[in-house]
Amino acid sequence: MTQPPRWLxxxxxxxxxxxCSLNPENGSSRSSVKTGSYVVHGQRYHVLRSxxxxxxxxxxxWYGRKFHGRRTSSGELYNMYAMTAAHKRLPIPSRVExxxxxxxxxxxxxxxxxxxxxxxxxxxxxxxxxxxxDMLNEGIATVEIRALSARPTQASERHPSAAPQAPAAxxxxxxxxxxxAVFYVQAGAFTDQANAYRLQGQLETGQFTTPIRxxxxxxxxxxxxxxxxxxxxxxxxxxxLAQQLADYGVDDAHMVDSP
Numbered sequence: 001m002t003q004p005p006r007w008l009x010x011x012x013x014x015x016x017x018x019x020c021s022l023n024p025e026n027g028s029s030r031s032s033v034k035t036g037s038y039v040v041h042g043q044r045y046h047v048l049r050s051x052x053x054x055x056x057x058x059x060x061x062w063y064g065r066k067f068h069g070r071r072t073s074s075g076e077l078y079n080m081y082a083m084t085a086a087h088k089r090l091p092i093p094s095r096v097e098x099x100x101x102x103x104x105x106x107x108x109x110x111x112x113x114x115x116x117x118x119x120x121x122x123x124x125x126x127x128x129x130x131x132x133x134d135m136l137n138e139g140i141a142t143v144e145i146r147a148l149s150a151r152p153t154q155a156s157e158r159h160p161s162a163a164p165q166a167p168a169a170x171x172x173x174x175x176x177x178x179x180x181a182v183f184y185v186q187a188g189a190f191t192d193q194a195n196a197y198r199l200q201g202q203l204e205t206g207q208f209t210t211p212i213r214x215x216x217x218x219x220x221x222x223x224x225x226x227x228x229x230x231x232x233x234x235x236x237x238x239x240x241l242a243q244q245l246a247d248y249g250v251d252d253a254h255m256v257d258s259p
Contacts, residue, residue, distance in 0.1 A: 040117050051094040054147035058122035060098065061140050062130035072113040080127035081189060083254035086113035087123050090147070095246065097239070098123065099144045100133040106235065107132040108148065108242055108254050132256070148243065183238035184230035184256045187245055196225035206248060210241060228256070
């Protein structure tokens, strides 16, 4: 698979934005907050060297409009519509699958912030992630956090001439009959329609053979253009495709279970 161009990296960096807005104490630098140790409210936290094999159970919360546009511990700006989260100890960046143990819903998020610094909370989710887990109304949920592989070996890396194997797509004519079993992967959401079509074209030339489409959606006064891949036959296929997109440079790619 070809590497993403510089414009794609810059475009996606501008999209991926989140904020618990951590203010390190006692000389803790932004780099130490990301990879070393840091102090908040007089307590020192030590960042894990690796997320490999990490599993945790506890209470998740979410943060939204109040923090939208604020600086996160990663240096990005918080985007409540991106699939991101804050964690006290996981490396920045790392990717985890969060499961709502009450309803079984899943979300794959990228850790790009620190927190929550509230007793008995283990992860602070973006608005978009909380919505996918169906926990907006309750505000909190009992969850399982499971780290995903940082960068699994791709077929194209083992055999440079080979294209990555795309997850099987469902024929469009079969969507209605299989709607309950259909999954999609969202690669991005843009306010500029041209940027959405640009990402669609880049993914198509990047040997992603799963159908890619641009969908307009209204959120309050704002109109967004979503870039989605699918339909796919299973949640596992969608998670695998989201990881392939992340390896390609699309950091906020995430699974959705509705068209």
